[in-house]
Amino acid sequence: MTIDILMITYNRPQYTRLSLGRLLDSCDETMRVWVWQNGNDSDTIDVVNSFRGHPRFFKYHHSLENKKLNKPTNWLWDNAEGQFLGKVDDDCLVLFEWAQILRTAHLDEPRFGVIGCWNYFPQDVVPEIASVKIKTFNKGHQLLQNCWIGGSGYLMKRQCVNQLGLLDDGHNFSAYCIKLWSKGWINGWYYPLIYQEHMDDPRSQHTQLRTDEDLKNGIPLTAKNFRVSTIEQWLEFLKNDAVVLQKASLDSKKYSGWRMKMNRLGVKLKTCGGRL
Secondary structure, three states, X not given: OOEEEEEEEOOOHHHHHHHHHHHHHHOOOOEEEEXXXXXXXXXXXXXXXXXXXXXXXXXXXXXXXXXXXXXXXXXXXXXXXXXXXXXXXXXXXXXXXXXXXXXXXXXXXXXXXXXXXXXXXXXXXXXXXXXHHEEEOHHHOEEXXXXXXXXXXXXXXXXXHHHHOOOOOOOOHHHHHHHHHHOOOEEEEEEOOOEOEXXXXXXXXXXXXXXXXXXXXXXXXXXXXXXXXXXXXXXXXXXXXXXXXXXXXXXXXXXXXXXXXXXXXXXXXXXXXXXX
């Protein structure tokens, strides 16, 4: 059962050296890594090229333009032939057996759609909240269920793409997951949680975001979108976001149209203390 995994790299050579190296080393002979390089940052390109001889490094695409998420994701989904499709971000460190654990769960439970790793820290889990959404499935596999999960450290069945098709310009990966949920697929984070280290979290030992000036010079897209301007705000956002996910409703109808916008606005208000 082949797994095809995408990593999109941009202008983060220090992170890429760690994240791509870890991803490749986590692969067994049934796993293939596809790398989409955005932009012309020479240091990042040099790092990627240093791994191209690795036996699990399968395909490489270089886009001079910094393409948004949907384009490289569709490149993988449209061309890969594996039974499972995944993605790991260039700022994340996966555990060595993450994909094998998720694949076994997929094989044992036909209803699993998108399942993955937890992108936050263990202390961000609130057991009395999370336990409400943890359910046991075939052969004892457990999920912390949610209508959607993040776009790093996940595996999705090929059948999901066969049913819904590629990502279109009007929908992101979260919306795609929600649509899958509405079609009867079950999404969530494998439990006990498989932690992947998000290096853009200021608590990570590998983070390059230690001061407000660091954040200004290398602000993550999510932080930029939510107008986060200080390390303190960014850390508060991440902690709050983890709780929001644990509390999120399993009713997919609540995440359509204006309801989704209002939910995200609520996250922003809590994170920024009402300052928009």
